Amino acid sequence: MIKVSEALAIVAENSSNMPVQRIPVRKALGYILAETLYSPIDMPPFRQSAMDGYAFIHSEKHQYDVISTSQAGDHSNIKLNENEAVRIFTGAFVPKNADTVVMQEHVLANKDSILIAAMPPQFSNIRNKGEQIAKEEVVFEANTLITPAAIGFLACLGITEITVYKKPKVAILVTGNELVKPGKKLPKGKIYESNSVMLEAALQTIGINKTKVYKVKDNLKATKKALKGILEKYDVVLISGGISVGDYDFVKDALLANGVEELFYKINQKPGKPMFFGSKKDTLVFALPGNPASSLTNFYIYVYPAIKNRMGFSDIHLPKLVRKLNDPITNTTGKTLFLKALYDETNVTILDGQASSMLNTFAIANSLLIVPDDVEGLKKGQLVTLLPIN
Incomplete structure (x- = not known):
């Protein structure tokens, strides 16, 4: 039996990053970036108006002739004189020598001219080229979590694909002759099986949204057979129950028979003492206690950081x-x-x-x-x- 600190160190040491893959940005939510990204463009790529209003050269004058219009998506080589203005809209190209935009609410306008009722400070309401990010500046460092805002930012820079760490494929194996699927009639001596749905929900909180649940009866032959196939297909295997020292606890023997290396068994803690952690090639195996509170406790303490480590997160543990x-x-x-x-x-x-x-x-x-x-x-x-x- 080992200390909690020792168990945590062993889990961290053995939970290496998953391989990387190239995926579309629009499908990257919840993935961890495996590369440092640099901006291919300035953002904004040109000077933009931050308001609907009028662009002009700032001066002491309040009256200006309106000589043209600049809509979002337009581009022109208009050159203003000091007494001239351009009708402009949010996101539109600001003429080269205009230095200020006055919002339309502060203007009295007729067909060909405007009178500025409230003069803004010079350089107001203009988004400068590269104001948000300059070309070749770092967009995101490696190991950044891709959020909805990150996807939007990448898209506005024209980036369509990124390299991320693959998410591990996770299987849950539930053992126990006493277990009945929720929704079915509950015979005497039986209990409803809750650990698999609980662990699936816990996995979703860290971005693992697809899991496969297997169930097996409490006998050594069936457990060995089930594990043989599961260990070949998945990157992380969670086992619920059958890991204590009872007459019908066959999980540890079945794991060892399938070539899983024992990295530790039993932890000096309460709840959650009877837990097995091992590996076979690149597959991690956590045999969790059958008692629900113990199982969930050990998920948060050990499984959570292991999977986050595999996914490429920098901070893998729950905060303190x-x-x-x-x-x-x-x-x-x-x-x-x-x-x-x-x-x-x-x-x-x-x-x-x-x-x-x-x-x-x-x-x-x-x-x-x-x-x-x-x-x-x-x-x-x-x-x-x-x-x-x-």
Whole structure:
């Protein structure tokens, strides 16, 4: 059994980046950039009006003759004299020697001339060439997450394809003779299977939207057979249940029989002690506890950073916050505790229902509070570390 810090280090060391691929920008949402991008153009590529109004050469005059119109998409070589103006619209080309745009609300206009009622400062309401980004300037550094705004920015620069890290293909294998699919009649002695849908939802929070769920009965032959095919097809395999030391826990033996290298088994923590982490070639395997709260806890602590590392994220772990404890905590276990909690701007409260089987309080928790294995007690008002999960 190893410490939490040791387990985290082993996971990080063994979860290397996925290969890269070239994909269309419009399909890149949620991917991580695998290259540094440089702008192929100035943005704006020319001086643009920031307003609907009139472009002119700034002076002490207030009356100007309107000699032409500049709409968005137009381009002309108009040269203004000091007493002349051009009717202009947002995004339109500003004539070369015009230095100011007055918004139309501040103008009294007739067919051929304008009177500026409120003179703007010189250089107002003009977007200069390259104001947003200059040609060959860095658009995004490698390892940037592609968001909707990033896609829009790349498109406005004319970039249509980028190189990103592939998203890992993830499979979930659920074990347990006692499990029944939600929606079906629940026989005596059975429980509804919830871990697969819970883990699928958790994966979606980090951009893994497609997963395949497999189910297997609690026997060694069936588990070995199921894992043989899964290990050949997927980059990350999550297994729910069957990893403890009971008579019907066959997962570890089935993994070893399929050539999975054991990197660690069992962690000095509560909940979530019985967890196996291993690898076969480039496939990572997490055999998670069957108890739902334990399974989800270990997802956040170990699976979450491993998959983010594979996807190319720079920051792979949940962020850490510090808050004041509302109630004292006793830890006589000698284990690291991960406690379901609710925090606000200043304080954190431990929730009831900390048992590894209970999801009811997990469902309303917004954090996991960490009690280190060498801390036997924490006092009310003491500063503690927690991991936000919302």
